[in-house]
Amino acid sequence: xxxxxxxxxxxxxxxxxxxxxxxxxxxxxxxxxxxxxxxxxxxxxxxxxxxxxxxxxxxxxxxxxxxxxxxxxxxxxxxxxxxxxxxxxxxxxxxxxxxxxxxxxxxxxxxxxxxxxxxxxxxxxxxxxxxxxxxxxxxxxxxxxxxxxxxxxxxxxxxxxxxxxxxxxxxxxxxxxxxxxxxxxxxxxxxxxxxxxxxxxxxxxxxxxxxxxxxxxxxxxxxxxxxxxxxxxxxxxxxxxxxxxxxxxxxxxxxxxxxxxxxxxxxxxxxxxxxxxxxxxxxxxxxxxxxxxxxxxxxxxxxxxxxxxxxxxxxxxxxxxxxxxxxxxxxxxxxxxxxxxxxxxxxxxxxxxxxxxxxxxxxxxxxxxxxxxxxxxxxxxxxxxxxxxxxx
Numbered sequence: 001x002x003x004x005x006x007x008x009x010x011x012x013x014x015x016x017x018x019x020x021x022x023x024x025x026x027x028x029x030x031x032x033x034x035x036x037x038x039x040x041x042x043x044x045x046x047x048x049x050x051x052x053x054x055x056x057x058x059x060x061x062x063x064x065x066x067x068x069x070x071x072x073x074x075x076x077x078x079x080x081x082x083x084x085x086x087x088x089x090x091x092x093x094x095x096x097x098x099x100x101x102x103x104x105x106x107x108x109x110x111x112x113x114x115x116x117x118x119x120x121x122x123x124x125x126x127x128x129x130x131x132x133x134x135x136x137x138x139x140x141x142x143x144x145x146x147x148x149x150x151x152x153x154x155x156x157x158x159x160x161x162x163x164x165x166x167x168x169x170x171x172x173x174x175x176x177x178x179x180x181x182x183x184x185x186x187x188x189x190x191x192x193x194x195x196x197x198x199x200x201x202x203x204x205x206x207x208x209x210x211x212x213x214x215x216x217x218x219x220x221x222x223x224x225x226x227x228x229x230x231x232x233x234x235x236x237x238x239x240x241x242x243x244x245x246x247x248x249x250x251x252x253x254x255x256x257x258x259x260x261x262x263x264x265x266x267x268x269x270x271x272x273x274x275x276x277x278x279x280x281x282x283x284x285x286x287x288x289x290x291x292x293x294x295x296x297x298x299x300x301x302x303x304x305x306x307x308x309x310x311x312x313x314x315x316x317x318x319x320x321x322x323x324x325x326x327x328x329x330x331x332x333x334x335x336x337x338x339x340x341x342x343x344x345x346x347x348x349x350x351x352x353x354x355x356x357x358x359x360x361x362x363x364x365x366x367x368x369x370x371x372x373x374x375x376x377x378x379x380x381x382x383x384x385x386x387x388x389x390x391x392x
Contacts, residue, residue, distance in 0.1 A: 001384060003029075004102065006113040006121065007039045008090050010062065012049030015257065015281075016222050017134050017180075017198070017303060022114045023053075024199060025132075028377035030056040038102060040065045040095055040118070061102065063095040084137070084162040086117040096121060103127070110384055116167060123173035128387045130380075131174040135300035136184035137163045143297040143320075147230045175387045178380065180301045181324035196380060197324065199373030200306045207312030207364060208286040213353035215250045217243075217346060218288035218313075220281055220304045223274075224258030227298030231321075235294045236266050238339035239346070244271060246347045255284045285311040289356055290349045294342060295321035306371050309333065309363035314356040316345050326370065332362040 007022050014020035026035060036059045041047060050060060070089045077088045099121055102108075111129040113122050116137050122129050141163055145156035171177045171190025178196050179185050185195045219235070221228045232254055243250055250271060254263065257277035267274035278284050285291065291308035295318050305325060308315050309332070316334045327333040334349065336342040349356040 001033045001109045001388070002107065003033050003035045003384070004106070004108045004111045005035055005037045006099070006111065006118055007037070008115050008118045010039045010041045010046045010049065011037075011114075012052055016225075017300065018115055020303065021132060021134055021180075021198070022112075024201075024373040025112070025377055025380060026053065026056040028374055029381060032381075034058045036102065036106070036108070037061065038095075038099060039063075040090060040092065042067055042070075061098055063092060063098055065090065065092045065095065082162060082165070083120070084116065084166050085159050086137070087120055087166070090117045109388060112380075112384075116163070116170065119170055119173070123170075128175050128391055130176045130178065130383060130387070131170065132178045132380075133167075133170075133184070133188075134178075134180055136167065136179060136187040137299075138167050138187045139184055140299040143299060144226055147297040148226070175390075176383050178383070181299075183324060184299055194379075194383065195324065196376050197371055198301045198303060198306060199376045200303075200310045200367050200371050202310050202368050202372055205282050205285070205307045205310035207360070213356065214287070214289050215247055215350050216253060216288040216290075217250065217350075218253040218255060218285055218291050218308070219293070220285065220291070220307065221256045221302075222258060223254065223256040223263050223276075224260065225298075227295060228256070229260065229263060230296045231294045232263065232266070234296050234339075235292060235342070236269075236272070239294070239343040240271075242340070242343040243346055243350075246343075247350055250350065253284060253288060255281065281307065282311060285313060288313060289353070290346055291315045292342075292346065293317040293321040301325060305333070306367055309360075310367040310371075312360040312364040314349050314359040315363065316342060316349070318342075327363065327366050330359075332359065332366045334359065 011019045011022040014023035035057050037057045038061045041062055073088050073091045111127050114132045116133055119131055141156055141160040145153055145160055148156050171188055171192055177193045180198050182195045185193050219232050252272045255275040255278055259274055259276055264274050266272050285308055291313040293302050293305045301323055302321055305315055318337050322335055329335040334345050336345045
């Protein structure tokens, strides 16, 4: 099958959901399909991974969208358009021209576009097409708006208002829509919407060889992402003092790129280390005995949880963080929602190595069996086949 992938950001390195999903789709599906990639990018350094992706793509086309142009888009069009702000942000005439040229020069069997923000480029095309939303933006902004302070809250509420009407109807413009969880699926009413779970590279995220138990807690992820900022600030403020009182030797690793000042400032406490970007997240995870995902906002499925589980760590999360992950609480993962419960669970795992190791082993087995990228890619491929069969 000849397929065109369209992404709002260059999908390498696969450190965030909107990059990891298209990257792993490419990596696995290229063996049986001829894939062309068309992607926007903001800075030249984002294209350092072009060489890595060439092995999976028939062709790669990139169009620069400078941040100043995106800001101009918002300034000029916000008052005259009801489209979501993120859609306006990613408007690009050169990108549209390149897409038109590719469609004129090639006979693609199918187009797979990633994220709501670039969906309008495809909405009127007759070519069979799939929209991979990853998360429901309605659910995402609904939760984030509740957590933000004014004036950010006003901005998030305005985007939520715009997203609601747009996302609820977007399914009508595509043959199929994909999200990562059943919860996200409920926000899009079409009968052509399917939930396909996130995957993990289980060959990369592996347990450490020695099972030395350390009093180290880890929180990982993109630290420029608001729900991650909310989560770690909540944990440090409401849970860590009680954990520290029970275990004075405990330490916390906060690891991931783009930490804002408010997260970096947490590193002033002697028991907290903020690493920023790291070359190898698996190496960081293997330094800890317990991983946390105390999510208070956000949507979709949490990569950080699946990656930590794949490394054989016991993970403590909230009900919101657990989401659609089907791991069994108390056996493959731990779930706690109040600050007191969360702190007590972490302390219990740190003080009871055998329990932590048992849950970690079960967690690893769960991810290997349920969340390999291959399984997700094959489900997507089945959707491709069903669309082509139906069109025929």
